[in-house]
Amino acid sequence: MSNASQNLPDDPAFLKAMIAALQAENAKMSATLQAHGQLIQTLRLRIAKLKKQVFGKSSEKIEREIQQLELALEDLLIAASENSTRSIDEADEVAASTDAQKQTVTRRRPRVSDKAVRERKELDPGSCCPACGGELRLVGEDVSEILDMIAAQMKVIEVARLKKSCRCCEKMVQLPAPSRPIPGSMAGAGLLAYILVSKFDDHLPLYRLNEIFARMGVDIPDSTLVDWCGRAMRVLQPLIERIETAIMGSDLLHADDTPIRVLDRSRRDKGLGKGVKKGRIWTYVRDQRPWAGAAPPGAVYYFAPDWKEEHVHHHLRQASGILQADGYKGYGKLYEPDTEGQSRFREASCWAHWRRDFHDIWKSNKSEIACEALDRIGALYDIEREIAGQPADIRLATRQKQSKPKVIALRAWAEAQLARIPGKGDLAQAFRYGLSRWSSFCLFLEDGRVAIDNNAAERALRPIGVGRKNWLFAGADTGAETLARAMTIIETAKMNGLDPQAYLADVLDRIHDHKINRLDELLPWNWAPVIATCAEAA
DSSP: OOHHHHTSOSOHHHHHHHHHHHHHHHHHHHHHHHHHHHHHHHHHHHHHHHHHHHHOOOOHHHHHHHHHHHHHHHHHHHHHHHSOHHHHHHHHHHHHTOTTTOOOOOOOOOOOOTTSOOOOOOOOOOSBOTTTOOBOOOOOOOOOOOOOOOOOOOOOOOOOOOOEEOTTTOOEEOOOOOOOSSTTOOOOHHHHHHHHHHHHTSOOOHHHHHHHHHHTTOOOOHHHHHHHHHHHHHHHHHHHHHHHHHHHTOSEEEEEEEEEEEEOGGGGGGOTTTTEEEEEEEEEEEOOGGGTOSSOOEEEEEEESSOOHHHHHHHTTTOOEEEEOOOOGGGHHHHSOOTTSOOSEEEEOOHHHHHHHHHHHHHHHOOHHHHHHHHHHHHHHHHHHHHTTOOHHHHHHHIIIIIHHHHHHHHHHHHHHHHHSOTTSHHHHHHHHHHTTHHHHTGGGTOTTSOSSOHHHHHHHHHHHHHHHHHSSBSSHHHHHHHHHHHHHHHHHHHTTOOHHHHHHHHHHHGGGSOGGGGGGGSTTTOOOHHHHHHHHO
């Protein structure tokens, strides 16, 4: 028997008190350990995000790491919330005592839009005093808010067209049937908008929508959902074409592409692994908001079955001006001068892309030269943050005064480094990439409209990356083309500050009765809901 056991008292009450104290101390230590684990995950997530902010989107590996950390942190936070209030308080104390970040567990109050539906419930004590029976008079009120949700539900709208006959001439009178988004279909505009946004923006497969609708009491077969999606997209096609015409007519475009797996019907008997091919989704973005331009923002998406340059040339067949893109060779002929010495496009290179090369080198071997390159490029981004949203002339003046000397010094430094490092290494290759495109990297110093990087196009392609995790591959080339058209109208609506579901529901409800020569009124940057339009007319 140990000495500790020999020194225990014989009093049962005292022993119970000791056990209770030990249990309390054990619970406190468990809460502390949990808080420490939560804090470690939070700090790891912050470090990953800070790396991304400093060095840009360096690789999909960092993106996956951030997503995994966010999921892990989310689980920890839910578990902490499930524990007692004392455990949460312990987590607060531990987090607050950490000198490294002094991070506390904060809970921001939800922000509720003015457009949210409000319902008032009054708790009235009555007109008589419960103590003496005297008459009560109102002196004020205490108001608190509870945020609740009205679950989505299906609604069947019965359209009854009454038939009436004239007592004098016996003429039959009946109002015509209202137009439907899909003629002859049972689908309403709100339901179609929900399906389109769920599939093409939230990336829910149709079989999951079938399960969701079944819980609402409606069984809509997958084949019917497919048909509704296709026919709704045909209804929206005139608007999509107008968006394409407007965006692709811009003289300043961002361009980028990303791979997408597509089911190859010609090889479907080979199995899932061999029956899938790799296609590309291209996006072309007009975004004048960084320089306070007048044209509304928008994005156009195209699918191509491969990475051949002919697709890019077809997309841009009627466009000209400035093209900001990566170093894809397919753009090369667009920058070449014609017989008269004129080029259809001027090339604007992406500094974030070049910076990414140096970051990958710095991450792999902690190169001091790569680190200095990052610092020099980072100084240019510091200037860009100060002029974001300013008119083009102010941006140009600031760049000429502050950025141009740094760019000139950067080139001289890069050439000096290239002369003294091994010519076949990754670092030399990174320097040559920028120096060989120097005029295109300097175009932002000549035109205040030009961005320092191509992040506008990269942001436009992020939904494709999210979708790939859900649907893995598109059903066929035609399915990928439909995806591209749907993203064109949905992402353009989002860029213009619209709720895509509300926008599509209203457009699908009105488009058949809208005059064809006024169809531009339904474009995302011109659209106004019917209620707002009626209010203005009144």
